Amino acid sequence: MSNKKISSKNEIRYDSILESISDGVFTVDDHWRITSFNRAAEEITGISRREALGEICSDVFRSSMCENHCALRETLQSDTPIIDKSCYIINATGDKIPISVSTAVLRDQKGNICGGAETFRDLREVHTLRKELQAQYRVGDMISRSPAMQEIFHLLPVVAESSSNLLITGATGTGKELLARAVHNMSARADQPFIAVNCAALPDNLLESELFGYKKGAFTGADHDKPGRFALAQNGTLLLDEIGEISLNMQVKLLRVLQDHLYEPLGGTHSETATARIIAATNQNLPDLVLEGKFREDLYYRINVIKLDLPPLNERKEDIPLLVEHFINKYNHLQNKKIKSASPLVLAVLMTQKWQGNIRELENVIERAFVLCRSEVIDIQHLPPEFQASQLEYNHLNPINKLKQQTERQLIIQALEVNNYNRNATARQLGLHKSTLYRKLKKYSISLPASQYKPPR
């Protein structure tokens, strides 16, 4: 058999292989014109081979990389293949299709570069599956894979079905209002209003008129009827945030609504019925307030029919990468930016922080990084200075030492908390000399509450 025949047979075989694979493949000549375009490429792009052949590849492929980061150009210039680079293409109906691209150089029989080949994989299915997986970790605007939060997520459908009063506890910034909204949105009341009142923000008399409303003439300046939050939340959900802050006098009035579902607007002559579901939220320890006589026991039991306790971020640090990704997506959308991720070092530094402001603080850190970041990746210089300080040490260590130092830092923080920031007691508990503890506090940038700060002598 002649060489020509063998070569022709091989070409037919290669064509058959290219036609049968599910990845799109096209080749270009040295003028960037398309010389082959397989069946999968037709399917993914929605462009027929007839229309594609002979055209400039960027007019056919229309990928986000064509103009500024063409993978094929890079490969032809460096003679190095690129594997699985992520981007998107825009098809003829304006859909953005996520793909991954791989490239290779084409050579003629003499070994000279005569063009390039690009292989691309449709990632829509992968993205859909990823979204489904992420949905398991998401309820409303809350996102978590930590066991404690997963337990709450599993309870939510049952909690939402009920109309019983709900108490949400958790430190500041843990997402109490988000959880209340999630409960409302999952309930049969979802079409009705969700009204939130911050009880700590208003003095007693204002809070009363805000909650119950007033009638015309109730006081000077009341020249018309004003509905209160109970009326506005009719058949919906009323969130009483910072419930631990209200006065004993106000607690009595609230108790009556919760017991009898009746209230009287200021200046009103007859009672009105409250039909809203009540969710109360607090970052305070209500049983302690009851013991101190600052919170009525009967009101506590009335609001504490179902209780959900949100863990602080320190107890769900495994959520930090997920939350960072979530906030990056959120701010990309809000600010029309294209930041892809945070660098591994940034994630490592974020994992070592104490997060007293919890998720709200983490969100603020990412929002700040968005202001400063001009590239696709959030890096350490985009974090606040105090975060950068903690990475200086981190950066120059090998992985084992990093882990050791993280652990040591955590241990010292925990011991300080247990010992109410008494440094002598902390040093004793840790088996360290007092001056060694001071040195380590400085080394790990551990700050003490202002009232506890005494410079070492």
Next chain:
Amino acid sequence: MLIAIPEWNQRISPVFDEALHFKFYRIQEGIICEVADQELPGLLAGKQLEFLLLAGVDILICGAISRYLQREAELNGISVIPFLAGETDVVINEWLSVGWQHGRHCMPGCGRRQCGQDAGCRSGKRNRGK
């Protein structure tokens, strides 16, 4: 009337959503009276549409554009003539002199529904020469 065309290598940029360089044509009575080149400012990185709105563009002639951005542009009063390909000056001059001709400058695979030959063509003829 101000027309913007995202440009790359003297051709219409393949993807508006990623374009970094724009060519602006001011048209009066069907004639180009002013041409300007402008890079997308760093402060507006990734905000091509905001840039055009700030510039006061009336018509955008472009290559591929995501459906979302096209709709946003149109909601903000910019007529979009999408999915065109070819040399920027050739496309604009041809449009001004003879209007869209069937099949010319259409991106491959772009049905008549999408590209300048159909919807864009009508808006082009309507606006041409203002």
